[in-house]
Amino acid sequence: MKLSTMAVPLFLLAVPTFAQEVPLPYAEGNVNRFLEANKAQKLPSVVLYNFNLKSG
Amino acid sequence: MLLPSDELKQLHQKVPICLSGRELPGNCDIRFGQFYYFFMFNAEGELTDVADMSNGLTKRVQKGMTLPLAFLDMVEASLLIETSLDDCERAYLDAQGSAKAYSNLLDKLKQLERIGSLRVTTLLRENADQMDDPVRTRFHALSIEIAAVRRQVINKRAIDSLAASIETFLAQNPDHPDANELLNAYLEVALKYSFDIAGRCHAVAQKWRENPSGGKEASARELADKLVKRCDQQVASVRGSIKKLKSETSYGVPRLYAQLGDAKKTLDLLEKTKAFGVMRPIRRAWREKAEAKLQ
Numbered sequence: 254m255k256l257s258t259m260a261v262p263l264f265l266l267a268v269p270t271f272a273q274e275v276p277l278p279y280a281e282g283n284v285n286r287f288l289e290a291n292k293a294q295k296l297p298s299v300v301l302y303n304f305n306l307k308s309g
Numbered sequence: 310m311l312l313p314s315d316e317l318k319q320l321h322q323k324v325p326i327c328l329s330g331r332e333l334p335g336n337c338d339i340r341f342g343q344f345y346y347f348f349m350f351n352a353e354g355e356l357t358d359v360a361d362m363s364n365g366l367t368k369r370v371q372k373g374m375t376l377p378l379a380f381l382d383m384v385e386a387s388l389l390i391e392t393s394l395d396d397c398e399r400a401y402l403d404a405q406g407s408a409k410a411y412s413n414l415l416d417k418l419k420q421l422e423r424i425g426s427l428r429v430t431t432l433l434r435e436n437a438d439q440m441d442d443p444v445r446t447r448f449h450a451l452s453i454e455i456a457a458v459r460r461q462v463i464n465k466r467a468i469d470s471l472a473a474s475i476e477t478f479l480a481q482n483p484d485h486p487d488a489n490e491l492l493n494a495y496l497e498v499a500l501k502y503s504f505d506i507a508g509r510c511h512a513v514a515q516k517w518r519e520n521p522s523g524g525k526e527a528s529a530r531e532l533a534d535k536l537v538k539r540c541d542q543q544v545a546s547v548r549g550s551i552k553k554l555k556s557e558t559s560y561g562v563p564r565l566y567a568q569l570g571d572a573k574k575t576l577d578l579l580e581k582t583k584a585f586g587v588m589r590p591i592r593r594a595w596r597e598k599a600e601a602k603l604q
Binding site (some may be wrong): 291 | 317318320321323324325326327328329330331332333334335345346347348349350351352353354362384387388
């Protein structure tokens with residue numbers, strides 16, 4: 254088998270793994286801990302209620 | 310919209326975002342069915358703004374913004390609001406519950422679509438005794454609670470709690486200048502989902518007559534009579550609504566028969582009509598009371 258044909262399934266396997274590891278630009282759940290952490294860093298916070306990645 | 314775009318990544322560095330699912334922030338209350346709400350907290354962790362995501366985004370998209378930009382614009386606009394609900398609460402307490410501070414607090418709650426009303430109610434009651442006029446502060450708390458339950462909060466616990474709050478306030482202050490308005494709110498808002506409103510009103514009136522607040526016997530008796538009279542009007546109004554019904558199995562009909570305390574009809578209609586999430590605890594209570602009455 255050519256190296257290039259072996260690479261295709263490997264690449265396809267790697268894509269979801271890579272996608273899962275991309276850091277999301279938002280936190281999920283645990284609102285109080287999230288607010289406390291931002292308060293400690295003197296940062297404002299946005300909370301999107303009823304929003305989660307599955308529904309929204 | 311929430312795909313990790315460059316704009317969102319940049320925004321998250323400056324203003325962290327949390328998708329809370331069904332977890333409510335800031336000790337707030339929210340009505341069943343109020344989906345997708347946006348809460349802004351300042352750097353001190355205090356609530357400054359609340360907005361309906363759907364309305365906020367739609368308005369901006371209609372002006373020509375893309376969805377991600379509309380979201381960024383909502384955040385930017387919200388960051389401009391400096392006064393937090395906590396600021397208004399502190400100002401009220403510092404001003405000893407003055408009319409001006411109360412008015413500012415109400416304005417802030419309106420801006421927040423009354424989300425947060427019940428936390429303010431609790432705070433005012435906890436501090437009423439330290440205010441210049443404790444009765445006035447308790448009345449402020451009660452007015453905020455009534456407005457919240459009338460317009461924003463729909464859940465059995467809040468509604469039951471409001472009925473108890475009004476009963477307690479009027480028992481202690483039967484001569485209050487706004488007593489008539491409170492009786493209206495009691496019947497129209499607090500007892501809206503109660504079983505057998507006449508039974509409850511007669512029991513409450515009896516209690517007021519038998520155990521009047523010290524030195525207020527005459528006004529307690531007078532108020533008890535007014536309650537019974539106002540209740541009769543409400544029962545007549547419910548009967549009028551029943552007469553006008555086109556279908557007995559529509560959504561709101563069991564409530565009317567429950568209010569009348571018609572146990573058999575209530576149980577019958579509970580079988581024939583559908584229950585939706587927020588109504589389930591209320592319907593369960595009707596069923597329990599109706600079954601108890603029939604036994």
